[in-house]
Amino acid sequence: SSIALQHGAHHIGKRTDAQMEIWRNYGLGQFIHWGLYAIPGGHWQGKYYPGAAEWIRSWSGMPNEDYDHLYQQFNPKNFDANAWAAQAKAMGARYVIITTKHHDGFCIWPSKYTDYTIANTPYKKDALKEIVDAYDAVGIDVYLYFSIIDWNHKGYQSAAPKTVAEKRDYETFKTFTANQLKELLTNYPSAKGLWFDGTWDAAWVAQAAFADSLETELRAMRPGLIIGSRFRADENGKRHFDTNGDLMDDYEQGWERKLPKTIADIHGNDWDCVMTVPENQWGYHSEWRGHVKTSTELIEMMAQSVALDGNFVLNFGPDGQGTIRPEEAKLAQEIGDWMQINHEAIYDCGYAGLEKQDWGYITQNRKTGKYYLIVFNVPVSGTLKIKNASGKGIGKLYDLAHPEQQYETEEIHRSAEGNEYFIHLKDKPTQPKVIVWESSDLDQDSDVRY
Numbered sequence: 221s222s223i224a225l226q227h228g229a230h231h232i233g234k235r236t237d238a239q240m241e242i243w244r245n246y247g248l249g250q251f252i253h254w255g256l257y258a259i260p261g262g263h264w265q266g267k268y269y270p271g272a273a274e275w276i277r278s279w280s281g282m283p284n285e286d287y288d289h290l291y292q293q294f295n296p297k298n299f300d301a302n303a304w305a306a307q308a309k310a311m312g313a314r315y316v317i318i319t320t321k322h323h324d325g326f327c328i329w330p331s332k333y334t335d336y337t338i339a340n341t342p343y344k345k346d347a348l349k350e351i352v353d354a355y356d357a358v359g360i361d362v363y364l365y366f367s368i369i370d371w372n373h374k375g376y377q378s379a380a381p382k383t384v385a386e387k388r389d390y391e392t393f394k395t396f397t398a399n400q401l402k403e404l405l406t407n408y409p410s411a412k413g414l415w416f417d418g419t420w421d422a423a424w425v426a427q428a429a430f431a432d433s434l435e436t437e438l439r440a441m442r443p444g445l446i447i448g449s450r451f452r453a454d455e456n457g458k459r460h461f462d463t464n465g466d467l468m469d470d471y472e473q474g475w476e477r478k479l480p481k482t483i484a485d486i487h488g489n490d491w492d493c494v495m496t497v498p499e500n501q502w503g504y505h506s507e508w509r510g511h512v513k514t515s516t517e518l519i520e521m522m523a524q525s526v527a528l529d530g531n532f533v534l535n536f537g538p539d540g541q542g543t544i545r546p547e548e549a550k551l552a553q554e555i556g557d558w559m560q561i562n563h564e565a566i567y568d569c570g571y572a573g574l575e576k577q578d579w580g581y582i583t584q585n586r587k588t589g590k591y592y593l594i595v596f597n598v599p600v601s602g603t604l605k606i607k608n609a610s611g612k613g614i615g616k617l618y619d620l621a622h623p624e625q626q627y628e629t630e631e632i633h634r635s636a637e638g639n640e641y642f643i644h645l646k647d648k649p650t651q652p653k654v655i656v657w658e659s660s661d662l663d664q665d666s667d668v669r670y
């Protein structure tokens with residue numbers, strides 16, 4: 221049973237409008253973290269800071285005043301938004317999420333509500349507009365990342381305001397936040413949605429009514445606007461899922477640097493996974509330590525995301541000069557090479573309704589109904605066991621890259637739990653391989669025997 225909420229979920233179940241259908245079918249996106257933190261790149265006065273580079277202002281030993289003056293050095297000589305967009309396009313990204321303002325409060329657009337913007341750097345120009353225009357030009361949809369945490373605004377605080385003065389100052393921060401969000405939607409009319417972050421502070425969690433009404437205004441400004449579950453809490457302080465357990469807003473935004481394992485984990489909702497290349501670096505860090513993901517691992521995460529009805533968003537952290545580091549450029553190239561051949565298994569695809577199988581992931585095109593076997597683990601035997609639903613035959617299987625390469629299949633058995641078949645691969649793949657599968661119906665009565 222559910223209780224009446226004023227500021228909980230305003231719709232139950234997935235949005236079915238055209239813009240949300242587009243979002244759902246992206247498959248692959250790019251995240252960009254770019255701001256003042258790209259200048260120190262995880263180091264300050266020769267000292268290496270192991271935490272996330274975009275958080276360096278808050279690590280001990282980093283004087284806040286020095287950080288807050290970094291804007292005087294922001295002059296990215298190599299910044300070429302068209303080159304970023306071309307690279308993202310070649311990788312196969314169909315949307316981009318760009319940090320307009322991270323926790324430090326620095327705006328890469330010339331906001332008229334603060335001086336702490338790109339307009340007051342030596343660069344002067346509106347980098348956000350350059351990025352939006354460049355991605356628009358290549359047909360990649362733009363979403364704006366916006367942090368509610370703002371270490372630069374004097375009215376901002378993390379803990380719930382207590383004194384009269386704190387409360388008054390926090391009201392100025394709320395007005396500022398509302399103004400900036402309306403400014404972003406006004407200045408960048410092609411942006412399709414907002415990706416919120418830094419909304420876990422007690423001060424913000426207590427703003428259910430304010431955030432809900434602001435969201436209503438933002439949605440009225442931009443029909444079709446897409447906002448994830450990380451923007452507002454309900455009146456009981458519940459985040460992402462309201463007091464009744466219903467998802468708030470348009471998709472679940474809880475999958476940061478992690479992935480759901482089974483379809484049960486996603487509760488029938490839309491969702492995105494945002495992923496870093498190293499363990500936990502979003503902004504540019506000049507010295508990545510620890511494990512750095514390979515393109516094969518990232519392609520597998522993308523396949524897992526799409527097979528479980530989500531989008532996969534890979535992060536890039538350009539440096540202080542606007543250069544995308546060679547490691548990221550190489551990954552973009554390798555993922556792009558794979559997508560060039562195999563994008564049909566990712567775009568417009570989702571959960572296939574079949575259980576996870578040992579060799580990899582199954583996706584299904586939402587329009588054609590075709591299945592795609594995305595094969596990562598080939599057994600020593602070279603034989604894949606494929607389980608279809610009861611009453612379903614194996615049908616036709618062929619290589620996506622070489623459709624003339626069809627597979628002979630061998631029935632193992634049929635049962636009420638499902639029908640199992642072997643297919644014998646002809647070669648040992650050197651990269652994740654996609655097999656198109658056009659499954660067929662069986663005549664249950666004559667074929668299933670016990």
Ligand code: H79
Pocket residue numbers: 253272274275417418420476494502
């Ligand atoms: O922009 C990137 C990160 O800098 C940002 N989100 C990505 C996209 C980010 N900020 N903080 N975090 C990620 C992690 C924060 C975790 C914590 Fe908490 C905040 C630990 C304690 C406070 C939220 C609330 C998670 C646990 C409690």
